Ligand SMILES: Nc1nc2c(ncn2[C@@H]2O[C@H](COP(=O)(O)OP(=O)(O)O)[C@@H](O)[C@H]2O)c(=O)[nH]1
């Protein structure tokens with residue numbers, strides 16, 4: 409799955425898989441890594457690779473994200489390219505689509521957010537994409553699920569015979585610890601303003617299940633890139649950190665299937681988005 413930031417790629421992966429494997433926010437560049445979502449049927453298995461949005465990178469992390477997106481278009485049977493119908497098809501969208509078609513793989517173009525865009529705008533977006541000549545163009549609403557079954561059906565024709573890559577009950581390649589960190593980062597993205605959340609990384613340092621109480625202890629560090637950001641993340645009287653923690657705890661309890669006791673710390677690593685060492689530590693490599 410490839411597309412500009414914020415078009416709804418992660419929302420679609422979660423919708424198809426039926427579990428939260430990729431975090432979602434209204435801010436661009438929410439997804440930083442390549443994440444797989446797995447859909448297992450009786451006689452097939454589809455592996456979806458969610459990618460960061462394609463944008464003009466301004467940091468080393470940004471470069472890593474764009475490279476991840478293009479690398480993901482190797483060794484796959486088809487590329488799913490997505491646009492946001494409500495925002496309308498942009499020149500950047502069309503350039504990206506052209507580049508993908510030139511890559512030689514079948515391209516399935518998806519017009520998302522039809523619920524928000526309405527009929528007229530959705531049709532315009534479909535027509536604009538059709539002109540570039542992808543294999544097929546399909547309108548959907550990842551949020552409501554409209555058109556998603558049809559999309560999955562259309563994708564089946566690109567599958568090739570082969571082994572199952574994942575056990576039937578597995579729906580992602582992401583370790584629990586990584587999903588947990590992403591869930592915390594999602595709440596920070598959703599609750600914090602503007603530039604602060606883009607400079608945030610989350611590291612889950614400890615996950616420990618206490619069988620006697622059916623509680624999972626999770627301790628995590630929120631890394632930010634400036635002293636001033638640390639204050640904002642903590643908030644007045646610690647209120648922001650508390651909110652991030654209590655929102656994240658609900659998701660974590662779903663993930664672990666137990667009660668969760670969450671301990672959150674905040675630390676500053678100056679300009680970590682340009683530091684190879686910190687990027688490695690946070691799992692971006
Ligand atoms: N109205 C509407 N909003 C959507 C739809 N799909 C995604 N969104 C919203 O668009 C924003 C970006 O979604 P996300 O999946 O993070 O986009 P990504 O950056 O492409 O992965 C979020 O606020 C989603 O809730 C949709 O079909 N309809």
Ligand SMILES: [Mg+2]
Pocket residue numbers: 417418419430431432438439459460461
């Ligand atoms: Mg995403």
